[in-house]
Amino acid sequence: xxxxxxxxxxxxxxxxxxxxxxxxxxxxxxxxxxxxxxxxxxxxxxxxxxxxxxxxxxxxxxxxxxxxxxxxxxxxxxxxxxxxxxxxxxxxxxxxxxxxxxxxxxxxxxxxxxxxxxxxxxxxxxxxxxxxxxxxxxxxxxxxxxxxxxxxxxxxxxxxxxxxxxxxxxxxxxxxxxxxxxxxxxxxxxxxxxxxxxxxxxxxxxxxxxxxxxxxxxxxxxxxxxxxxxxxxxxxxxxxxxxxxxxxxxxxxxxxxxxxxxxxxxxxxxxxxxxxxxxxxxxxxxxxx
Amino acid sequence: xxxxxxxxxxxxxxxxxxxxxxxxxxxxxxxxxxxxxxxxxxxxxxxxxxxxxxxxxxxxxxxxxxxxxxxxxxxxxxxxxxxxxxxxxxxxxxxxxxxxxxxxxxxxxxxxxxxxxxxxxxxxxxxxxxxxxxxxxxxxxxxxxxxxxxxxxxxxxxxxxxxxxxxxxxxxxxxxxxxxxxxxxxxxxxxxxxxxxxxxxxxxxxxxxxxxxxxxxxxxxxxxxxxxxxxxxxxxxxxxxxxxxxxxxxxxxxxxxxxxxxxxxxxxxxxxxxxxxxxxxxxxxxxxxxxxxxxxxxxxxxxxxxxxxxxxxxxx
Numbered sequence: 001x002x003x004x005x006x007x008x009x010x011x012x013x014x015x016x017x018x019x020x021x022x023x024x025x026x027x028x029x030x031x032x033x034x035x036x037x038x039x040x041x042x043x044x045x046x047x048x049x050x051x052x053x054x055x056x057x058x059x060x061x062x063x064x065x066x067x068x069x070x071x072x073x074x075x076x077x078x079x080x081x082x083x084x085x086x087x088x089x090x091x092x093x094x095x096x097x098x099x100x101x102x103x104x105x106x107x108x109x110x111x112x113x114x115x116x117x118x119x120x121x122x123x124x125x126x127x128x129x130x131x132x133x134x135x136x137x138x139x140x141x142x143x144x145x146x147x148x149x150x151x152x153x154x155x156x157x158x159x160x161x162x163x164x165x166x167x168x169x170x171x172x173x174x175x176x177x178x179x180x181x182x183x184x185x186x187x188x189x190x191x192x193x194x195x196x197x198x199x200x201x202x203x204x205x206x207x208x209x210x211x212x213x214x215x216x217x218x219x220x221x222x223x224x225x226x227x228x229x230x231x232x233x234x235x236x237x238x239x240x241x242x243x244x245x246x247x248x249x250x251x252x253x254x255x256x257x258x259x260x261x262x263x264x265x266x267x268x269x270x271x272x273x274x275x276x277x278x279x280x281x282x283x284x285x286x287x288x289x
Numbered sequence: 290x291x292x293x294x295x296x297x298x299x300x301x302x303x304x305x306x307x308x309x310x311x312x313x314x315x316x317x318x319x320x321x322x323x324x325x326x327x328x329x330x331x332x333x334x335x336x337x338x339x340x341x342x343x344x345x346x347x348x349x350x351x352x353x354x355x356x357x358x359x360x361x362x363x364x365x366x367x368x369x370x371x372x373x374x375x376x377x378x379x380x381x382x383x384x385x386x387x388x389x390x391x392x393x394x395x396x397x398x399x400x401x402x403x404x405x406x407x408x409x410x411x412x413x414x415x416x417x418x419x420x421x422x423x424x425x426x427x428x429x430x431x432x433x434x435x436x437x438x439x440x441x442x443x444x445x446x447x448x449x450x451x452x453x454x455x456x457x458x459x460x461x462x463x464x465x466x467x468x469x470x471x472x473x474x475x476x477x478x479x480x481x482x483x484x485x486x487x488x489x490x491x492x493x494x495x496x497x498x499x500x501x502x503x504x505x506x507x508x509x510x511x512x513x514x515x516x517x518x519x520x521x522x523x524x525x526x527x528x529x530x531x532x533x534x535x536x537x538x539x540x541x542x543x544x545x546x547x548x549x550x551x552x553x554x555x556x557x558x559x560x561x562x563x564x565x566x567x568x569x570x571x572x573x574x575x576x577x578x579x580x581x582x583x584x585x586x587x588x589x590x591x592x593x594x595x596x597x598x599x600x601x602x603x604x605x
Binding site: 034037082085086089091092093095096097099100101102103104107108110111216217220223227257259261262263265266270273277 | 535571575
């Protein structure tokens, strides 16, 4: 029982990270109806930036905030420079550009930082009262995830900019008529997604260590999380993230073994797409032919 | 096919036959891999180019074909040439079965599902209950075949000709398949699936058939690659194999048979050139080329060649 509880709690910790990345995916999906295959690599690049800052002698939290800021700018720039020209291209063109972005970010990072695995510091203390069930870092990661989610909720619910962004995503034509600059709203959405991804990257790096390929599997879980929750529902992405995290840990520990963990994501993705394409919280889409 | 095209084809084939005697053994080996890639790209093009279904996980079928060959040779002692049709058959079935659920997925979602397949594949190959056959992380080493019937060819050249014959067969097969009823049906489904259905085309059947045939091509290519490289291991079939195939069809040209050859030359030789700069450089260059082609040349090299020829013909 204790082992089970431990796995569930550890699952919640990684689940929070999947939830953040899934949320980043959902934010871009809502605004553009595209799934960003490069989301994981963008988070990886952010984490490397944080590593460089910390190694240059900056304390953790300033480095953390600065990285989030830099990532935001990176997201905006990528949207304006790379994604904008293919906004209305056929799906294959867009997917190709995303994959190209994934490949470029991955290889350039490998070029600059080499492919050797690096350790990444955790900002949380080593010992804590709850240490029997959960490491402080796991608890901290959950805390940070919840703070990010709350901040996003407040931003999208109560600030004029957040409302404008939601309007631009929901109805671009009408939004433009009331004076919202839709193009920039999309770019801001990309920036926010990159910032959220950066937080996920920095939270997961102490667990999986830092290397250019670290986000491959995590992106897959984030896809699964986003799909389980419904690809157009932010709330669903969060719940999906925690669900996938717990499922992955529990199934990995007790049912199928650690070797096949990634296949859990594969089965979840295909299963959800087949049997409940709208996920558990997404809108059901009906197309008129 | 016009007489000029036939003549051109004959010249290309003649050059292809002469090449191994003009270049080093290592280059011959690389040319063998070009042919292997060409077959795989043709397969992916049948699916993505002609029938419009995006696959980011064709590396999985490539791996499956390679493993079928390696396991048959290593555990069952089957001769190498007999494993190629077996690999093709296994992948045909696997592709058809994967194609059935994939029918319900469109565009982006299919890309997602196949991407997941591509990422999860190495882990599946490492699964310890299959280790008896797959050799786990270590993989399987297979011997290099010698030329039969006392032909005066070294193994590299023999393998090249063996691959060339299969490649020509596969290309002829694809050409016959795609210019006829099946090819037109696939293109019709890609462009207007509702109209196609109304014309009496069985969308579901054709789409899963395209998946199966496409996987078969890729599986045959995987089998040939295993024979050429003499080694299979789970980590050599990561998601980047699937990405290489995607690059190949984007650069070569979608929905084009000759494009498979251009794409294969590109993915085989660009890394050679770029490797001099840095080990990470080939991928950065691949990525830049991918974006460049989507922006500037969406029909790929094959489309550009077609355009050039058309211009020359219309010029006085």
